[in-house]
Amino acid sequence: MTHPEKDELIALPQQVNDFCMTVCTVNGSGSATSNNVLYHALFHMGIPTSGKNIFPSNIKGLPTWFVIRVSEKGYLGRVPYDDILVAMNPETFLDDLTYLPEGGVIFYADHIRLPENPRPDLIFYPMPIRRLVKEAEVPRNLREYMENMAYVGIVGEVLGINMESLLYALKRHFGNKATALESNLKMVKTGYDWAAANIVKRDRYSVKPLPPMKDCILTDGNNAAALGSLFGGVEFCAWYPITPASSLVESMIEHNPKLRKDPVTGKNTCVILQVEDELAAAGCAIGAGWAGLRAMTATSGPGLSLMTENVGLAYFTETPIVIWDVQRVGPSTGLPTRTAQGDLTFVYFLGHGDINHIILLPGSVNECFEFGWKALDLAEHYQTPIFVLSDLDLGMNQWITSKFAYPDRPIDRGKILWEEDLDRFGGQWGRYKDIDGDGIPYRTVMGNQNPAAAYFTRGTGHNEYGNYSEDPINWANMIRRIKKKLMNMCEVLPKPILRAKPGAKIGIIGWGSTDPALIEAQDMLEQAGVPVDYLRIRALPSCRDVHDFIAAHDHTYVLELNRDGQMCSILKLEVSECSEKLSSLTDIGGLPMTALWATEQVLAKEMERNG
């Protein structure tokens, strides 16, 4: 094996705090921990960083990639190349190499065979991983795992990650498990020391500490959603395991005991129940929501499909529930461990018969928290299912986000009537009467002892008092009122966020987890001489602002991670008078969006459009 000459490469500029590194391992080998340590250490150094786990739908032994992007400018979307490769998996090695640009760096476990003629433009650092682990006298059953800790030390040293930050990250991970901390730390140090002594740095990538990121935390969207729900006073969650939604509920299970003891009695105030399937999960949540509990469930595409009939029931009986859909790639079982924004039109029209839904679209981990509690308020206020569409990228990957803010308003239980409230109505109350003219009726819940409180809830046609009715006019009134109730909501839902550029005549619209890619693309487009305004939609149905944005621009591109341009379709309906101003740009392969893709797509289309 020949290494390219050092000075051939030195010509490329140094890249400090700006590169992408991918660690290639097999899953089930414990590499998740090592990668998180690397990632947290960078965060501790104050460097904007994102970490994305690209993993197979399998438990052990298949290729997994962990992609760390470091960007002083704060661009945290995915990039389609790797500056640095940490190669631990011989199987994918050759393929992984193809993602490296000129000057790229490879740290590889030295039991991996290099290709016959390695690209001369790359820098290879062999790592004597197995030897280091053996010398560290690690017990046999921990060896594979410790190999991963060894590369943490080596890579950390070469890149310039502080040992202090690595220690911090290890502590964060192992908490008070002292022996585990000690042995892992030892292994990291071994790697670190070995690298210091043996590796001559020939590459151009490195990190430098920055001032600490103020008020930032590091976590995943599912954890945030769990916490947001718990702070939202959720009292009941029924669920059925499914990737990538399971960890949302599992985070709830983790935090629930600490957060949700009744301060008065010390008893639990939130029930989390794993049930037999998603039909049951939705059914149980509806039963609970109907009975006056703040209720939710979380699932992904296949589970959502199974909830369809029950969603119709909740919609038409006006029962509050929150449904988190952490999207993965569909149709069908699809790619269970890959990300997409493919459930939007489905959810929008979910259920037979005339139906319309409210959908919240968090675009950051912080919004997962915020929409967690807001969704519960909205559900109870408007007495309807509220959907929150997150995705695997947002939900399961670690993101830097601003600290969770305490809810800025009290819990909203909506128009619930208790014994004494009913008396006020003097017998005038009817479960489905639009007393206030806002389309939202008053409701009572199970347990209310007022003899006027009880009513019979049903998914069949019913009149204002909940009694069975097949009367055509009654039917029409009932479902028109429900629609009115929900259309009234648009302006109350989270407003879109505008990021404007001077002189922009073109708009781009995005939603959800593609935000970092689109922010970066917007800057790239500006540099390319095509300034665009960027609007991120955060809820459907869309509000006036969205309409105005589209109307105000010559043309607007809707960029999203699906095949069919689903948001674009919905906008063509909701803002149909501007249909011709909308173009759809889509990317669907299961990976997060890249700014490069977005930029190229918009530029190409603009070329077309202008001639």
Add this chain to the structure above:
Amino acid sequence: MTHPEKDELIALPQQVNDFCMTVCTVNGSGSATSNNVLYHALFHMGIPTSGKNIFPSNIKGLPTWFVIRVSEKGYLGRVPYDDILVAMNPETFLDDLTYLPEGGVIFYADHIRLPENPRPDLIFYPMPIRRLVKEAEVPRNLREYMENMAYVGIVGEVLGINMESLLYALKRHFGNKATALESNLKMVKTGYDWAAANIVKRDRYSVKPLPPMKDCILTDGNNAAALGSLFGGVEFCAWYPITPASSLVESMIEHNPKLRKDPVTGKNTCVILQVEDELAAAGCAIGAGWAGLRAMTATSGPGLSLMTENVGLAYFTETPIVIWDVQRVGPSTGLPTRTAQGDLTFVYFLGHGDINHIILLPGSVNECFEFGWKALDLAEHYQTPIFVLSDLDLGMNQWITSKFAYPDRPIDRGKILWEEDLDRFGGQWGRYKDIDGDGIPYRTVMGNQNPAAAYFTRGTGHNEYGNYSEDPINWANMIRRIKKKLMNMCEVLPKPILRAKPGAKIGIIGWGSTDPALIEAQDMLEQAGVPVDYLRIRALPSCRDVHDFIAAHDHTYVLELNRDGQMCSILKLEVSECSEKLSSLTDIGGLPMTALWATEQVLAKEMERNG
């Protein structure tokens, strides 16, 4: 009780072969038979007639209406009034009276109490039903039933229905049950004779025989769909009972033994299996379709909702199945015995992830037959779920329709490969390879003994050979090919039907069972000085013709029986460049559309539009 003076009324013109009569009874009383006899007798007299049963979601004892419209001009949609009432149900009597126009006629069982001050503009004929039945010495358990036969005779006589035609209708109903025929005939005659002797005709409604309707038959859409499927060579149908789809499969069960014995072996060639739920119905159909049987299921909204996940599986594994959705009013359980066109957007986007479907939209009983066999061909040809959206009105009511035409082309099994076919491919075959460039791959089915035939089917990401793949490019290619395959179909699907009017600048679009109402409305509009062209869409996605129609007209109204204007929404997507030329007009109360409503709506909107 005072009757209005005879000559006051005589001023109104005679209405021969042009009126609407509603028979008001309670369900479970056997009135269905009587009403059908009346209806068939009219058909036998050559008079265009439609019969609609408006019944409760209940088995016995609640109000039911049977509406017979007689129209020499052939207008067979619903009208929003009743010229003639046959009142057998005291409970609804007062309300029923409000639907009568001036000069309206009431035949009422004389045990019903008339209102204190009956409207003077109406004509009342009391019928001594109970006395007649008693005198006829009907066994006690048949009395309620025979009361209905008595009114058949009375009403028939007064309207001028031939006794010969009544006899024909009775024979058609009772077939070779001689005693039943005899006793019913006797009862009808008793009523007939009593009326002839005792009723002085004071009203203006009557029928006159016309030349026999050539090549017409009388049946319901569900029976037609069943027959169409059996003639389409369906080999497997799994189902779960649900109104209004049950009778579709029950018709199949009825005809199957006669129609589908293998001419060679005398063995059955079609399996009809009632299963535990709709999840199973779809699953079984997919299993069968996958294994090379022509497979189908039939359901309605709630069942369809439950099939959602399986539809995604069929779509993505490219498994042919046909799903009949006989629509009823939703959301949720809604009005199970009322009609609607409310599942269209739901079906269009049915399934999580990126998905798109083919939907056939029969608008007549005859089309139910035709689309019955065509759907099976399309499913196998394109290897995808094919939806056929009928509705309760079309499916369960009796309609006059032209004779069923024998399929004009051989059964199309699509690209199925058997042992010897595979050899031709010389090992090049892959289940999901687009060999022909039309997006449609070749498939093998279970039982094929060629060692190259077997493959592993899965709803997860797979490559051209069906092997598991998480590769982003492969994924994108796979689902883009599927979309291409289905978009290629538009022009092959049943084309829309145009009914043009000279000088029309305005278009109206409809689909499904509203056809008679829209045909009539078109004529009414013309008379009102607003000629419109009428396009009935028969399949989605829509073809070029639909686009051209919308583009060619100043404005187009889409009229349908739902709340949200679902077809209009889809057209706004598919023909989005013409969005602003489309307006939605909707009616949703569970009853069939009336021409009057359609006419008034279009006129009002035209007034608005023209300032």
Add this chain to the structure above:
Amino acid sequence: MDNAQTQKVERNLIGLSPVDYKGKPSTLCPGCGHNTIANQIQAALFELGVVPEMVAKFSGIGCSSKSPNYFLDRSFGFNGVHGRMPTLATGACFADRRIKLIGISGDGDSASIGMGHFKHVIRRNIPMVYIIENNGVYGLTKGQFSATSDLGLELRHQGKNYLPPLDLCLEALISGAKFVARAFAGDVKQMRELFKAAFVHDGIAVIDVISPCVTFNNQDQAMQSYTWGRENESPIQDITFIPKAQEIFVEDFQEGTYREVKLHDGSILLLKKIDRDYDPTSKTAALDLLTESYEKRYLTTGLFYIEKAEQSIIDIFDLGREPLNRLPAERIRPDLAALEQINAALE
């Protein structure tokens, strides 16, 4: 034996009259077994002196599932979608633990589309009375076979049933139900006593009631018809429910002919032996009896199995005694300090 509760009285212990337990007028077919059941639920609750507001009713879809509308108008009710009744009850049971839940289902609703939920609500031992109004047919959709239809049954439009029926008591037992009984709509006294016992049982009580569909499945030979039931019913006990306050007074008490079962709230179920002595606390006895009656095709009725559960699902979740759905906002939203801790841990 003849004791006070079975006599018609105008007012019960809590001063309510039978009308207070009524529902809307039934729209089911006259003679339908489901109406009898609705009546006996009213009677049982009246006799027990239960406050109607302390009951909630759940059902799926079917003629049977309509019946909650026909009793206890003063109780909350939720008539959901087909087969999913148990899930609604499961979610609701945590909202106010004082409320007693009654679920009404049909054989189609529970044995076909709802089979999975039926099994799992039992496994979770949700505190409710689960009544199946079993007529061996789909009533509301006009007479198709159900999974409890008799082998060989013939129905119009459907032909002949070639599949063996499921026995829902066996199904319940196997999945861990601790109160399993069968009643027959032709035997109202037994039904009512069973309902009372089920109502005070602490945990799920499953009662399979053979409830003839007079419109679609009441031919004399049909297993779920009145005639067949009357001819083939074989009750295993003569049952009397004795409320906790009341002295037991049995006129013809004979050694060995009675078994007493003490219920959760202190009431007693007095089981008078009929043919053979039967121990309703033995699961094996129940299995053997039900297997035998299934194979020999007779209709055993009575209390097949009863056992006290160690803890209810509400205890397992350690909820307070106050209804969860009434906790004020400040007791369900953690405070700012808690959030600050969370934030700190994620820094």
Add this chain to the structure above:
Amino acid sequence: MDNAQTQKVERNLIGLSPVDYKGKPSTLCPGCGHNTIANQIQAALFELGVVPEMVAKFSGIGCSSKSPNYFLDRSFGFNGVHGRMPTLATGACFADRRIKLIGISGDGDSASIGMGHFKHVIRRNIPMVYIIENNGVYGLTKGQFSATSDLGLELRHQGKNYLPPLDLCLEALISGAKFVARAFAGDVKQMRELFKAAFVHDGIAVIDVISPCVTFNNQDQAMQSYTWGRENESPIQDITFIPKAQEIFVEDFQEGTYREVKLHDGSILLLKKIDRDYDPTSKTAALDLLTESYEKRYLTTGLFYIEKAEQSIIDIFDLGREPLNRLPAERIRPDLAALEQINAALE
């Protein structure tokens, strides 16, 4: 006893070698019980001399449901959605009655989301081998409780399981299964013999295989772990499958220690008594045994119940011997005359 089929041979009766029964390389965790099952299916079919093309494989979703990919690459397979495997097999069984169906499912797949279909595919007696790879946990979603998880089991992220497990053999038995067995991945010989018997059985054969998940549920005390299984397994018989062509030769044959069960195709299952004599044709015996082992918490394995069904569902539908999916168009489309008759009747 030592007979030919259990020895490694290069070629079987139909001239195929073990490789002809292989699937794709497994991507399950090394040591996963599911891999053992896949291997034993291959071995059993190899030994039986079944043509791989005459087999079709069905599964739902889960690690277990992936395993059909890891055996019989020459057979058609359909890996559907979670819990609905039985429905796919049901639809497919009518297409070509010569094909033998194998369904593979997990405890999550069959006992939770798929419970209803599990029950009903049994009730319909669809001719297939139904194998549950039961590890008491959700493997593929990383270690949640399943409905067969042991009471009190603790799992990371999930806490403690407070619900009693379901016994899938009992469930199968109650719903009418006529071949019910349990195997343990730590006991391959028994498993293989059971597979062979199941394969020649004419109707649904349900085999619950305890198949440890080494990654998420293999702690020594866990009911579905290797260790617990090895310590608590109590096979009721020593099983030997004797193909129909072969002479029975039993070395240590002793009066009263063996039972012979004749299978549908003429093969024989030789059941050597272990602790007590057990009659696998008695449903009561099976119920009692399973109830006992459930309550006393030991792992019974073996053939619990076997009975010959009177007719298969394919007979009931009276299908021809030719595969339905190969009938040419003219045999499935009625002729013009038939349509004319229909039209005439509707005039």
